[in-house]
Amino acid sequence: MGPMKNPPPVRRIVVDDEPTIVEPPKRRNGAAQTVKDAASGLLSAPRKREAKRGKVKERMRTEELGIAYAGKPAVKNVSLTVNQGEVLGLIGPSGCGKTTLLRSLNRLVDQTPTATRTGAIYLDDGDVDRLDVTELRRHVGMVFQQPNPFPMSVFDNVAYGLRERGSRRPSRAALRPMVEEALDRAGLLEEVKDNLTHPALRLSGGQQQRLCIARSLAVNPGVLLLDEPCSALDPRSTSIIEELVMKLRSDIAIVIVTHNLQQAYRVADRVGFMYLGDLVEYGDSDQVFGAPKAKRTREYVSGGFG
Amino acid sequence: MRRSRRPQLSNLPRPRLPRRNREVLSDEEIVPWSIGDRIGLAAAWFSGLLLCAIAASIVLYMLIRGLQYVQLSALFEHPVVQSTTTITGTGGGYLDPIEGTLILTALGTLIALPIGVGIAVWLSEYARPAGLARAVESGVEIVAGTPTIVLAIFGLLIFSKSAFGFLSFTAEGGAVFGRSFFIAGMMMSVIALPLIVGATREALQSIPAHVREASYALGKDKISTIRRVLLPASRKGIATGTTLGMGRIAGDTAIVILLLGATLTLEKQGTTPVVSTLKGTGSTLTSYVYGNSPAGEGNSPAKAYAAAFILLMIVILMNFVVDLMSRRRSDPWAR
Numbered sequence: 001m002g003p004m005k006n007p008p009p010v011r012r013i014v015v016d017d018e019p020t021i022v023e024p025p026k027r028r029n030g031a032a033q034t035v036k037d038a039a040s041g042l043l044s045a046p047r048k049r050e051a052k053r054g055k056v057k058e059r060m061r062t063e064e065l066g067i068a069y070a071g072k073p074a075v076k077n078v079s080l081t082v083n084q085g086e087v088l089g090l091i092g093p094s095g096c097g098k099t100t101l102l103r104s105l106n107r108l109v110d111q112t113p114t115a116t117r118t119g120a121i122y123l124d125d126g127d128v129d130r131l132d133v134t135e136l137r138r139h140v141g142m143v144f145q146q147p148n149p150f151p152m153s154v155f156d157n158v159a160y161g162l163r164e165r166g167s168r169r170p171s172r173a174a175l176r177p178m179v180e181e182a183l184d185r186a187g188l189l190e191e192v193k194d195n196l197t198h199p200a201l202r203l204s205g206g207q208q209q210r211l212c213i214a215r216s217l218a219v220n221p222g223v224l225l226l227d228e229p230c231s232a233l234d235p236r237s238t239s240i241i242e243e244l245v246m247k248l249r250s251d252i253a254i255v256i257v258t259h260n261l262q263q264a265y266r267v268a269d270r271v272g273f274m275y276l277g278d279l280v281e282y283g284d285s286d287q288v289f290g291a292p293k294a295k296r297t298r299e300y301v302s303g304g305f306g
Numbered sequence: 307m308r309r310s311r312r313p314q315l316s317n318l319p320r321p322r323l324p325r326r327n328r329e330v331l332s333d334e335e336i337v338p339w340s341i342g343d344r345i346g347l348a349a350a351w352f353s354g355l356l357l358c359a360i361a362a363s364i365v366l367y368m369l370i371r372g373l374q375y376v377q378l379s380a381l382f383e384h385p386v387v388q389s390t391t392t393i394t395g396t397g398g399g400y401l402d403p404i405e406g407t408l409i410l411t412a413l414g415t416l417i418a419l420p421i422g423v424g425i426a427v428w429l430s431e432y433a434r435p436a437g438l439a440r441a442v443e444s445g446v447e448i449v450a451g452t453p454t455i456v457l458a459i460f461g462l463l464i465f466s467k468s469a470f471g472f473l474s475f476t477a478e479g480g481a482v483f484g485r486s487f488f489i490a491g492m493m494m495s496v497i498a499l500p501l502i503v504g505a506t507r508e509a510l511q512s513i514p515a516h517v518r519e520a521s522y523a524l525g526k527d528k529i530s531t532i533r534r535v536l537l538p539a540s541r542k543g544i545a546t547g548t549t550l551g552m553g554r555i556a557g558d559t560a561i562v563i564l565l566l567g568a569t570l571t572l573e574k575q576g577t578t579p580v581v582s583t584l585k586g587t588g589s590t591l592t593s594y595v596y597g598n599s600p601a602g603e604g605n606s607p608a609k610a611y612a613a614a615f616i617l618l619m620i621v622i623l624m625n626f627v628v629d630l631m632s633r634r635r636s637d638p639w640a641r
Contacts, residue, residue: 108519134525142523144516151539160534161524212520219524 056085059222059253060105060140065119067100067109074100076277077119082223084253087245089268089285091258093300097277098257102225105255106140107133124222141216142225146232147208149200149215154192157200157211158182161219178218186214187244206237213244217252224248226256230263242267261301265289273297365618372615375608381616385570385594400613402571403594407556407620409487409583410566410590414494414555419548421495422502427532429503430510450500454493455560461493462564473585485567486575487584493561498551505550509543510536546631553624556617559592566590570597591617 060082067075075097082088082105090098100109107128109115121128128136138161149157155172158179163169179196183189188210192203200211209229216224226245230238245254245267258264264271264285271288273281273296281288281297292298339347383399425442433439465473466484473488513536521531537544567573567587574582589597591613598610 106523108523111519111522134527137523137525142520144520146514146516148514148517148520150517150521150535160521161526215520215524 056083058082059084059124061122061125062101062105063120063122065101065104065121066117067097067104068116068118069100069112070114071116073277075104075274078274078279079119080272080279080282082253082255083270084222085250086269087249087254087256087267089256089258089264089271090274091261091264091271091300092274092280094259096274098272098274099227101274102142102227102255102257105223105225106137106142108137108142138219139221140223140225141219141221143209143212143216143227143229145228147205147212149203149208149211151199151201153197154183154200154203154211155179155196158214158218161215182214182218183211185217185248186210187240187247188214204237206233206240209233209237209241210244213241217248221252223253223255226254228257228259231259238263261289261303273300275300365622368611368615368618371611372618375612376615377612380612400591400594400609400616403589403591403613404616405572406487406562406566406588406590407592407617409588410491410494410562411552411555413487413491413584414498415548415552417492417495418498418502418551419544422499422547422551423506423537423544425499426503426506426510427537430507431528431532431536446500446503449496450504453560454497454558455564457493457496458561458564461489461561465489465492465565483567483587485565485587487566487586487588490561490565491584493565494555494558497554497558497561498548501551501554502544502547505543505547506540509540512543513539542631546628549624549628549631553621553628556590556624557592557621559596562590562593563596566593570594591620 058081061080063079065075065078066073078101080088090101092098103109104117105121109117110133123131123136123139131139150160152160155176159172159175162175162178180189180193183192188207191207192198192211200208203211209232213224213229230241233241242263245256248254249269256264256267268285270283271281271285272279273288273292273294275296281292281294283293287293288297289301292301377399380399381404382401384401385399385403425446429439429442462484464470464484470484470489473486517535517539518531521535522528526534566589569587570589572583572588573586575585575587576582595610595614595617598606598613600607600610
């Protein structure tokens with residue numbers, strides 16, 4: 001976390017009441033100035049990403065995507081693209097629909113019986129509804145908030161996605177190169193290469209989360225969805241995972257949902273700010289944090305609410 | 307109960323009494339326990355201690371009596387049968403009852419385990435339609451609450467039908483007795499079932515939703531998620547339920563007396579090696595104790611004490627194993 005020059009504005013929390021948006025403290029020369037001051041603390045934080053991006057290629061796109069739970073809209077009319085070569089950060093206050101948006105990209109919202117969807121999602125220009133859901137999820141990996149390795153060995157965790165159900169099961173020897181490659185890409189191979197048969201649940205929290213990333217990478221997805229991947233981890237593990245995200249973004253399109261604005265600023269090339277189901281602002285990270293267009297975004301990134 | 311305002315032993319109010327004048331103390335300074343609370347606390351202490359005393363006296367009494375009469379050699383000797391139609395036997399050892407207990411426990415568990423795990427998986431992972439799920443749940447509860455003697459008489463009624471003759475001891479003329487290890491084992495599985503369902507279901511439900519989702523997110527369907535992730539993760543719960551069920555089976559008497567046939571030794575039916583025993587009749591430690599106790603026909607308390615001691619040891623051992631397993635059990639994803 002970078003040093004904050006200004007003390008953060010006071011958050012007022014009213015229990016059992018409509019969410020109250022607290023206006024940022026007014027100064028004589030207007031709100032914009034205030035926001036710039038507040039955001040300058042954020043902008044001076046060390047960034048993980050390099051200023052220059054590699055090749056950018058569209059992998060996923062949503063068109064007027066809407067998700068409702070039992071008729072109550074959670075995501076409204078969202079159109080955005082997910083590009084390989086850059087990290088898309090989704091920010092916004094709790095309950096704003098960013099996790100729902102993320103879970104719709106691999107159709108995990110289908111698990112919720114009351115969820116309905118409007119609009120379309122495209123993966124490499126193909127409608128995801130035309131794909132078998134298991135096929136889609138092989139192309140779009142996901143890592144969750146809580147590290148959740150399966151109760152089996154490190155090796156079996158990574159090999160889990162590679163093993164097909166039913167008849168011909170590939171042997172361990174055949175899987176080994178793929179498992180090691182995935183662990184290597186997740187930066188975990190050095191730490192576990194002698195203990196591949198150990199239970200995965202004995203690893204530390206940060207290692208478990210990298211194992212979950214390795215598990216997703218093993219099936220070679222084109223898109224990786226990260227749902228607050230560091231919120232259960234300590235700062236050191238968080239930093240390792242952020243480095244990893246930076247390394248991975250050139251081969252994989254990455255979407256990261258985070259509550260941590262500093263983290264979004266550190267790792268995201270492009271940022272989407274969501275509020276009450278709307279994608280309020282979507283653009284270059286520097287622009288969203290440095291010169292937000294919408295008032296809500298300005299308030300949120302300056303720490304006015306959330 | 308941590309937030310209960312009732313005073314507990316650890317936080318008894320300790321009013322500081324000024325030495326001089328007790329009369330001037332106001333009610334705010336001394337909060338005396340009401341008489342009801344005092345009686346309640348005493349009753350709680352008394353019941354806890356009483357239970358310990360009962361458990362200790364059972365174990366100690368059986369230990370003294372059992373060790374007095376138990377002979378190692380008797381564990382490996384067949385009982386001496388005076389008449390093939392009674393479960394009493396004054397001579398010999400208790401090899402047959404021990405074998406009977408082990409066979410019946412194994413058989414009951416083998417039948418109950420897959421069915422119980424299946425019911426638990428369905429209840430925890432599918433449970434649609436909701437009405438059917440409620441019906442299954444109450445079914446499990448009813449079975450759990452049914453006295454075993456009722457189950458036994460029900461089993462006798464069903465399995466005495468000639469259609470089930472292939473399962474049981476049959477007379478020369480073709481009459482179906484409805485008594486055999488098969489039939490007793492099946493009814494025994496019914497009493498172990500609710501315990502297995504309960505423990506497995508609890509274990510499955512303690513697995514966080516995101517673990518299931520992680521498997522779906524890797525392109526796996528529900529079946530392989532259950533098979534490869536959820537069942538391995540609930541292994542300890544399944545084992546706990548199974549062991550509890552085994553204890554119930556080993557300790558049950560009513561089903562044995564009604565459905566295992568009133569023979570002291572293992573009587574085989576037919577010639578096929580294993581099937582002949584399972585179709586045949588026999589006894590268990592529980593029926594042996596019953597038959598030889600002063601209440602039974604045998605009236606041979608020494609034998610009864612010894613057999614009861616062995617049974618108690620088996621059941622205590624099982625409970626001990628359960629305790630070990632549940633103590634190690636923890637939620638690996640909780641952080």
